Amino acid sequence: MNNMTGNGLERALEFAKNYEICNAHTHIYPAKIADKAVVSIGRFYDIDMDVPVATSEMLLSDSEPFGVKKMLVCSAATDPSQVESINSFIISECQKHDKFLGFGTLHAGYEGDFSKEVDRLIKGGMRGIKLHTDFQKFNIDDRSAYNMYEALEGRLPVLFHMGDTRYDYSAPERLARLLRDFPKLEVIAAHLGGYSVWEQAREVLYGLDRVYYDCSSSLFALTPERATELIREIGTDRVMFGTDFPMWSSVSELLRFEKLSLTEEERRAIFSGNFKRYFGIE
């Protein structure tokens, strides 16, 4: 958390004070596994995570200096047996914290009734579901997952982890194929459509009107010029700011975002305008 202290925090506060901010991509875990979860994600990506313990309280304290209005919180089930307990956890955290906007999770291998679990999520106030198919080990467009998408289409949007040169599960062309097969499925493609495979995302996803994006865990790996180009190519009305907490702190993502050469209006759209419109928040 080097950036949390001293000049980094001051600079981020100075930059952010003119903006209303919503965070479209964060992860929370129950306190008893919140440190282990961070260690294992850090190993998976070989990246030092900005925040060592990903609890709700840590997320709130990370966001508090910037007055973050809403945080999309989620946690993907790496094993089908975790689906219901993770969903119960996210539902109860969202009941405790009104700044949270919750996304539940599902898994292609879930043995329960998908539509019943989707009913339970909607009743619990959840606004979507998160899938991280690299962790979950099924292809986004795997036929065995189609029952799951049938239960979601027209009901809840899916936030997909997208891309990674090391895996094929979450390749952009798989999402493009899924969208052809599910014409009413709403999706948010994380990481500008494909972490470390942005060229493929440009080719197969950026032309599609139906896809929204977040820019989390991308700015650290792109030059500000390249990131600005990609965001403009998608359309600044369809990209949402996110930190991928606990991967990155608000301070470090805000300082990276500041370097993009976007207009004031574009910044406002990405920081909160698009998020509020998407989720119908005042």
Ligand SMILES: [Zn+2]
């Ligand atoms: Zn994520």
